Amino acid sequence: MLIVADENIPLLDSFFGDFGEIRQVSGRTMTASDVRDADVVLVRSVTRVGPELLEGSRVRFVGTATIGTDHVDRDWLEQKGIRFSAAPGCNANSVAEYVLGVLSLHAERRALEDWTRLSVGIVGVGNVGGELAHKLERLGFEVRLCDPPRAEREEDGDQEFVSLDEALQCDVITLHTPLTRDQAHATYHLVGERQLASLTEDQLLINAGRGEVIDTGALRARLAQANAPVVALDVWEREPRIDPELVDQVWLATPHIAGYSLEGKVQGTEMIYQALSGYLGLPVRKKTGQFLPEPALSKVSFTSAADEDDAIRISLRACYDPRQDDARLRVAMRGSAEERAAAFDRLRRDYPVRRECSSLKVQLKGTSKSLQDSFRAIGFKLKI
Numbered sequence: 001m002l003i004v005a006d007e008n009i010p011l012l013d014s015f016f017g018d019f020g021e022i023r024q025v026s027g028r029t030m031t032a033s034d035v036r037d038a039d040v041v042l043v044r045s046v047t048r049v050g051p052e053l054l055e056g057s058r059v060r061f062v063g064t065a066t067i068g069t070d071h072v073d074r075d076w077l078e079q080k081g082i083r084f085s086a087a088p089g090c091n092a093n094s095v096a097e098y099v100l101g102v103l104s105l106h107a108e109r110r111a112l113e114d115w116t117r118l119s120v121g122i123v124g125v126g127n128v129g130g131e132l133a134h135k136l137e138r139l140g141f142e143v144r145l146c147d148p149p150r151a152e153r154e155e156d157g158d159q160e161f162v163s164l165d166e167a168l169q170c171d172v173i174t175l176h177t178p179l180t181r182d183q184a185h186a187t188y189h190l191v192g193e194r195q196l197a198s199l200t201e202d203q204l205l206i207n208a209g210r211g212e213v214i215d216t217g218a219l220r221a222r223l224a225q226a227n228a229p230v231v232a233l234d235v236w237e238r239e240p241r242i243d244p245e246l247v248d249q250v251w252l253a254t255p256h257i258a259g260y261s262l263e264g265k266v267q268g269t270e271m272i273y274q275a276l277s278g279y280l281g282l283p284v285r286k287k288t289g290q291f292l293p294e295p296a297l298s299k300v301s302f303t304s305a306a307d308e309d310d311a312i313r314i315s316l317r318a319c320y321d322p323r324q325d326d327a328r329l330r331v332a333m334r335g336s337a338e339e340r341a342a343a344f345d346r347l348r349r350d351y352p353v354r355r356e357c358s359s360l361k362v363q364l365k366g367t368s369k370s371l372q373d374s375f376r377a378i379g380f381k382l383k384i
């Protein structure tokens with residue numbers, strides 16, 4: 001069996017080595033000739049999968065080690081009887097931790113003594129938005145959920161949903177929808193001129209869904225006006241050819257890495273491995289836990305002398321500080337358009353190992369119960 005795979009999928013040999021030959025190619029430039037003889041194609045989000053790639057090949061299975069599937073023509077795969085599998089939820093916790101990192105920086109920049117005083121509107125409440133809401137609610141934030149498709153499906157449920165306009169009134173608005181077009185509640189340019197006009201300089205807008213969910217032209221225009229909102233973008237229209245002037249205008253700019261914790265990436269590989277094993281009728285023998293190395297930082301310790309907010313801030317940033325990714329992206333935006341696009345992809349390909357909060361044991365000696373609860377809410381392992 002020949003497996004053609006994006007070289008950026010981690011642990012390809014460890015998970016798929018027993019299945020047959022693996023040919024690794026660049027996901028961004030994968031072509032029909034790369035996959036013509038393949039039985040299985042494994043991609044991430046940068047490969048467009050449809051007739052242009054697969055027509056005339058003998059591919060029977062396509063897996064994407066990502067949550068998003070907007071790069072895949074699923075209808076066409078179904079028509080052709082090609083089995084498809086994605087990795088729903090694989091890096092949801094990583095994205096939630098990215099948002100917590102951004103919130104902690106925002107609170108510090110605003111000199112807020114208590115970050116939980118911020119109200120947060122979550123737009124798109126699936127695996128990512130749901131995980132984030134769970135953490136924020138446990139931490140004591142006021143959270144408003146906006147998800148019209150779910151609101152319609154769960155009309156009689158207990159969960160309360162608000163409209164996009166209501167979510168846009170929160171101190172922080174964070175976008176976690178898939179990119180959809182031509183369907184009810186399509187998200188393409190969901191946030192445009194009218195929505196951006198309603199935001200003020202006291203508000204923070206985060207996009208960690210897909211770049212096309214915000215209208216870049218309208219955002220650029222709004223950011224040039226007075227009283228513009230603070231903006232943190234992890235995803236961009238036209239990646240990897242992103243707009244360098246928009247990078248200059250936003251507060252935090254990262255190269256689509258919110259989901260790039262090691263755990264998130266390896267879980268993506270594991271999920272498509274499980275799906276392929278099922279398709280081939282083979283037993284599942286490998287698990288993410290077998291392959292995760294020891295974290296570089298395994299333990300931090302606080303005593304009763306610690307300031308509670310500082311303890312959380314220090315621990316969160318010990319695992320992940322978005323400012324490092326922001327600094328690298330800004331440097332990468334120097335040079336020609338070709339150089340910038342290559343640099344954007346290089347930052348993603350050579351991404352440093354980033355471990356989730358669950359990899360860090362936090363020792364708390366004589367600290368309050370509420371601090372312990374906050375650490376647990378974020379996902380740290382506690383040692384009391």
Ligand SMILES: NC(=O)C1=CN([C@@H]2O[C@H](COP(=O)(O)OP(=O)(O)OC[C@H]3O[C@@H](n4cnc5c(N)ncnc54)[C@H](O)[C@@H]3O)[C@@H](O)[C@H]2O)C=CC1
Nearest residue numbers: 067068124125126127128147149177178185208209258259
């Ligand atoms: N920045 C990054 O690194 C990453 C980005 N993503 C993006 O985040 C998206 C969401 O991921 P999940 O939560 O796992 O997906 P999901 O499918 O579990 O949830 C998406 C939610 O968005 C809702 N939704 C759809 N249209 C909406 C609209 N118009 N307004 C409000 N809500 C709407 C859906 O009803 C659903 O509940 C992915 O599709 C992907 O594009 C995912 C992982 C990493």
Ligand SMILES: O=C(O)C(=O)[C@H](O)COP(=O)(O)O
Nearest residue numbers: 044045046066067068259260
């Ligand atoms: O899972 C998703 O959806 C994502 O957005 C991924 O984190 C994107 O990573 P790549 O597939 O572009 O490596």
